[in-house]
Amino acid sequence: MSFVEYSEEIREGDVAIVYLGHESMMPVKVRHGAQTQTRYGAIRHSADLIGKRYGAKVTCSKGGWVHVLHPTPELWTVTLPHRTQILYTTDIATITLMLELKPGSVVCESGTGSGSLSHAILRSIAPTGHLHTVEFHQQRAQIAKEEFAEHRVDHLVTVSNADVCKDGFGVAGVADAVFLDIPSPWEAVPHAKAALKSHGGRVCSFSPCMEQAQKTCEALLALNFEEINTLEVVLRVHEVRTVSMPLADFGADFGPPAPPLPAVTLKTTTPPREMAAHTGYLTFATKPRTRIV
Template sequence: MSFVEYSEFIQEGDVAIIFLGHDSMMPVKVQQGAQTQTRYGVIRHSKDLIGQRFGTKVTCSKGGWVYVLHPTPELWTLNLPHRTQILYTTDIANITMMLELKPGSVVCESGTGSGSLSHAILRTIAPTGHLHTVEFHQQRAEKAAEEFREHRVGHLVTVRNQDVCKEGFGVTGVADAVFLDIPSPWEAVKHAKNAMKRQGKKGSGPMYSGDKPGQVGSFVGWSVCVRA
């Protein structure tokens, strides 16, 4: 199971989304011998999940049933543990469009937060792109890195625990796009500029192109866009 590559069968160690209804879902990490309690009864991982197909209708111990879904960035956004406020699907779609992301894109992002946008970016830029994400808060950075590994997208992302306004993204001249969702995005603009690629054309639309001829790259400071 990977958030960027679909698998048919549920395996131990996978993350699955338990669908109890349109207004009720929960993520579970599938483990041999484990059980998950729901309002419809117990789900036994060894018997009810491991080896079953994603999308299977599972009967719980009380006779009720649930569906076991393959995780996607959209479902993760609705079920992730909130460490911060998050972006939801409508905004994420708009951001992805504005940044012109595609497979192979290199993206710089700050802050990582709860990883809602990060997961969507990773699926968009896979299999050959890379995300450089910066988070000021140490525990949030560590938890995000752990989730990326657990969701088997760790090879597509580098997580840095630092202040993007003072230390930047840790890369120079590599990014196709930069996204800032921080309290003072204008303080990180110079670092965004340094992170961007330099090629023979200019960006257009709601993007930042810098003051040097030939600099190109998409830059969106979401805090600024929201207030505009």
Template sequence: MSFVEYSERIREGDVVIIYLGHESMMPVKVQAGGKTQTRYGAIRHSTDLIGQSFGSKVTCSKGGWVLVLHPTPELWTVSLPHRTQILYTTDIATITMMLELKPGSVVCESGTGSGSLSHAILRTIAPTGHLHTVEFHQQRAEKVEQEFQEHRVDHLVTVRNQDVCREGFGVAGVADAVFLDIPSPWEAVGHAHTAMKRHGGRLCSFSPCIEQVQRTCEALTERGFHDLSTLEVALRVHGVRSVGLSLPDFGPDAGPDAGETPAPAPVHTSVAIKTTIPPREMTGHTGYLTFATKPRT
């Protein structure tokens, strides 16, 4: 198991995702002799997990069962321990495409936060790219570095514990893409420019507030970035349902032919249809994504 390479079977030291039910998943580090409690009972790692194939059903001690899934950045995003507000898959997917990430890309990111986006970046740039991620909070930087090791992607990433607005990314002229998710991105635009390749590259800034976007765009234009584009993307989930629709009864047909035989009483009073319904509430705003191209300098 690794976050950048699939395996068939679970081995000791793997991180697996336990599927407990719809939208209820948790990551588990597999250790010989280890035990994990779930609401369906305990999972014994040595007997229930090690050697099993990913995607299989595991019966817990209370008789209920769960599924054990291979980790992916997307499953990690919905099950990781939150240390900060995180980026979700809809934004991540847009960021990945608009930054033109692919195997071999060198990416700078700040802040690392809980590492939700970092894992998705690593998956896409492996096996030849590199991620330089900067996090000013020491505990968060240490924790995420440990997670990268556990997920076997540490060879693809350098974590730096510093303030990007003051000290930059710690690299110069190497990045194909820069991602900023910090309170004052305009203060880091110059450092982003320094980190990027001379030939140019792509930049993305994520900000929840429009005032931040405003200032960032001004800083980007001033620094010579072009093709600025600010957008918002939201995921709409459609719940599939069978619903019954009642049929009206207008009484017996009283047309000219309806004299002799009385029409049989209508059997159906409703019909069932398959349709989708929107959720009662959905995420309407996460943040504005501002993209820009750094020209050759």
């Protein structure tokens, strides 16, 4: 099992995602002799998981059943243990698109946090890319390092415990893209520019407040970054339903009354009355190519 390579069969040591229904899921570390308790009863790892195919339907001790899914960055985002606030799939998809990540890309990230975005980056840049991720908090950095090893992606990532605003990313001239998720990203912009390759690259900064985004844009402009823009991703899901509408009867000028007109069946959409709106502002910019005189 790896978060960047699909496996058919569940093996000991894998991190499997148990789907309990109604969008309820939980991650399970598969071990010989272990059991996992669910509301449908116990799952015995040796008998019920090891050797079974991912996606299989597993019957629990009380007679209920669950599905066991192969881990993906999207599933990990909704089941991971929170050490910090995290980014979710809507913003993550925009970030990986706008940073133009692809297999072989080299990326610098700060801070690592709970690793939600990190796993999506690793899948995008595998099998030949590399992620340099920096976390200010020592314990969080160590836990992230252990998780990457457990998820068998540690060959694609280097975890550092440092203050990126003071010390930078520990690399220079190697990155195709830089991502910043820190309280004062404008202080790290010079280090981001130094980490990017001489032929240019992309920067993204995530900030919950517009004042942070403004200061970051000013810092990017001062260092001659181009194509600077800030966007906010708002997901609005419309409910599609079928309605029946009678045709209008405008009456007749003469003659007997007309028979009732038949109703027409239509599809319509209804916007949500309430929705989760603001998550944060994403500021993107491009480092221009170094001109050789």
